[in-house]
Amino acid sequence: xxxxxxxxxxxxxxxxxxxxxxxxxxxxxxxxxxxxxxxxxxxxxxxxxxxxxxxxxxxxxxxxxxxxxxxxxxxxxxxxxxxxxxxxxxxxxxxxxxxxxxxxxxxxxxxxxxxxxxxxxxxxxxxxxxxxxxxxxxxxxxxxxxxxxxxxxxxxxxxxxxxxxxxxxxxxxxxxxxxxxxxxxxxxxxxxxxxxxxxxxxxxxxxxxxxxxxxxxxxxxxxxxxxxxxxxxxxxxxxxxxxxxxxxxxxxxxxxxxxxxxxxxxxxxxxxxxxxxxxxxxxxxxxxxxxxxxxxxxxxxxxxxxxx
Numbered sequence: 001x002x003x004x005x006x007x008x009x010x011x012x013x014x015x016x017x018x019x020x021x022x023x024x025x026x027x028x029x030x031x032x033x034x035x036x037x038x039x040x041x042x043x044x045x046x047x048x049x050x051x052x053x054x055x056x057x058x059x060x061x062x063x064x065x066x067x068x069x070x071x072x073x074x075x076x077x078x079x080x081x082x083x084x085x086x087x088x089x090x091x092x093x094x095x096x097x098x099x100x101x102x103x104x105x106x107x108x109x110x111x112x113x114x115x116x117x118x119x120x121x122x123x124x125x126x127x128x129x130x131x132x133x134x135x136x137x138x139x140x141x142x143x144x145x146x147x148x149x150x151x152x153x154x155x156x157x158x159x160x161x162x163x164x165x166x167x168x169x170x171x172x173x174x175x176x177x178x179x180x181x182x183x184x185x186x187x188x189x190x191x192x193x194x195x196x197x198x199x200x201x202x203x204x205x206x207x208x209x210x211x212x213x214x215x216x217x218x219x220x221x222x223x224x225x226x227x228x229x230x231x232x233x234x235x236x237x238x239x240x241x242x243x244x245x246x247x248x249x250x251x252x253x254x255x256x257x258x259x260x261x262x263x264x265x266x267x268x269x270x271x272x273x274x275x276x277x278x279x280x281x282x283x284x285x286x287x288x289x290x291x292x293x294x295x296x297x298x299x300x301x302x303x304x305x306x307x308x
Contacts, residue, residue, distance in 0.1 A: 018052040022220040026091035027072075027084055028057075029209060029220035034080040034201040039067040053085065060087055072211070073099060081108070081206025082220050094213040103256050105210040107246070111165055111184040111203035111226055111234065119240055121157045126150035160243055163236035165199065199233065208247065212255040221247060 011017060013033030022029035032038070032049055039050040050067045053060070061068040070092040072084040086092035098104050126142035128150030135146065142150035165184055184203040205225050211218040224243060228234055 013047055013052070015047060015052055015055045018049075018056045020056075021082065021222055022218060024216060024218070026087050026213075026216065027095070027211075027218050028053075028060075028087065029082055029084050029218060031222045032075055032080055032083045032206075034078055034205075037077050038071055038074060038083070039069075041067075049083070062088075072096065073104075075206055076202075076204075078202035079108075079204045079206060080201075080225065082209040082222050083206065084209060084211060084218060084220075091213070091215075094215060095211050095218070098211050098213055101256075103212055105208070105250060105253065105255075106206065107208035107250055109160075109205045109207045109224060109226055109243075113182055113184055115162055116157070116159050119159045123155040123157060125153065127153045158246060159240045160246070161236040161240060162238040163234060165203075165234050208250055210250070210255070217255070219251070 013036045017033075019031040019033075020028060021031050030049065030053075036052075037045055037048045040048050049071075050069060053069050062070070070086040070089070072086050072092060072095040075081065075083050084095060086095050127139050128142060128147040130136060130138045130140040130144075130146050131148045132140075132146035140147045184199060203226060206222070207224065208221050209219070225231070226234055228236065
């Protein structure tokens with residue numbers, strides 16, 4: 001069931017204004033506010049998505065979980081947008097398998113600094129953990145100093161508008177920064193030239209999400225927060241690609257097969273708008289023992305029957 005977004009897109013988060021964009025017996029998809037953590041046990045975290053959920057849906061909280069709710073994936077603290085919550089162990093397990101098999105479709109909206117010259121680009125830098133002192137909380141691309149255990153990562157970038165703005169983990173943030181077009185407001189990967197250029201939030205938003213589980217296809221599209229009617233600082237002047245057309249392509253794209261080598265969302269068989277076609281996705285690396293152990297640990301808490 002798709003639900004209207006009640007909370008104002010640009011309104012700061014509060015415990016009362018949780019925005020639900022999809023709800024079924026097994027899943028919720030919420031439109032997370034920017035600068036809100038998903039969960040925390042720290043006393044100084046006055047607002048988290050966990051607290052918003054407990055306030056809005058106290059009957060759905062599960063005492064058998066660490067935070068009361070089963071979050072199917074993560075969004076950075078500074079990122080807003082679609083985030084899926086499973087309402088039982090079986091649903092969480094089926095969603096997890098979709099993420100593990102790379103069957104999930106995710107699309108983000110972002111404002112980036114500078115004008116990207118190509119209307120469409122495929123970014124395929126491998127991303128690893130940054131071991132540099134003072135930067136261990138960040139990620140970096142392969143080949144940079146301190147990059148540990150980089151893994152193949154692929155981002156398809158489609159330019160929607162040009163305009164002016166006055167005012168894996170971190171994959172999009174790292175990839176855009178590596179191109180020389182950091183996301184506006186990203187103080188970790190793309191500092192502005194001076195403090196006056198810093199907007200009130202990081203301009204990255206999880207716009208579209210589709211998780212084709214074995215029992216239902218969870219699909220949600222959130223409102224675009226980067227429009228002049230909601231943020232007077234953003235002034236678009238050249239339309240390159242209508243957002244509605246991009247959404248139609250995303251919704252029409254076939255879900256990839258769970259087997260290795262199956263078509264991926266928006267693969268060359270279902271191209272995104274724009275010239276050219278992206279290169280094939282990076283080869284899937286063999287699962288390591290550490291990754292396998294991590295998967296089994298996760299499955300033991302979230303699913304009814306762990307995979308063997």
